[in-house]
Amino acid sequence: MGAGGQELVVMVGLQGSGKSTFVAEHLAGSHVVVSKDHWPNARHREARQQRVVAALLAEGASVVVDNTSPSPAERAPLLALAAAAGVPVRAVFLDVPVETCRARNGARGGRARVPLVGLYSAAGRLVPPTTEEGFTEVTVVCS
Numbered sequence: 001m002g003a004g005g006q007e008l009v010v011m012v013g014l015q016g017s018g019k020s021t022f023v024a025e026h027l028a029g030s031h032v033v034v035s036k037d038h039w040p041n042a043r044h045r046e047a048r049q050q051r052v053v054a055a056l057l058a059e060g061a062s063v064v065v066d067n068t069s070p071s072p073a074e075r076a077p078l079l080a081l082a083a084a085a086g087v088p089v090r091a092v093f094l095d096v097p098v099e100t101c102r103a104r105n106g107a108r109g110g111r112a113r114v115p116l117v118g119l120y121s122a123a124g125r126l127v128p129p130t131t132e133e134g135f136t137e138v139t140v141v142c143s
């Protein structure tokens with residue numbers, strides 16, 4: 001991101017890879033955090049999220065979308081919103097092995113622990129984000 005410049009950040013990573021921890025430590029002070037997890041029971045969460053992101057970008061806010069977003073198809077609507085708003089879009093990829101994610105997930109309690117089928121489903125769809133896909137920049141975090 002240029003100094004003080006507006007951006008859209010798309011987090012990419014499996015459940016338990018550390019996305020929300022990274023967002024809290026590095027982005028929450030400067031970006032509006034949007035996640036479908038904020039509306040766990042709502043219908044049409046994807047459409048709602050896209051409307052919220054579009055409105056925030058139009059207001060001039062920097063935004064970070066904190067979902068797993070494992071596949072290009074799942075990221076494409078966000079790339080389109082950024083392009084429409086003329087805002088650079090950066091991917092932050094938490095490159096963490098699925099077994100590490102599984103161990104971290106198992107150590108979590110309550111609603112934070114996700115079903116393993118969801119984790120392995122996302123692992124099967126995972127394609128690392130690239131600039132060829134349309135991202136202005138890709139930040140890879142290995143931890």
Ligand SMILES: Nc1ncnc2c1ncn2[C@@H]1O[C@H](COP(=O)(O)OP(=O)(O)O)[C@@H](O)[C@H]1O
Pocket residue numbers: 013014015016017018019020021022104105107108143
């Ligand atoms: N870099 C890290 N190393 C070890 N454990 C981590 C790291 N980042 C996050 N965790 C732990 O892993 C779990 C999942 O982190 P979280 O940020 O909620 O992941 P996500 O949002 O990708 O599901 C949490 O218990 C968190 O404390």
Ligand SMILES: [Mg+2]
Pocket residue numbers: 019020021066
């Ligand atoms: Mg999270």
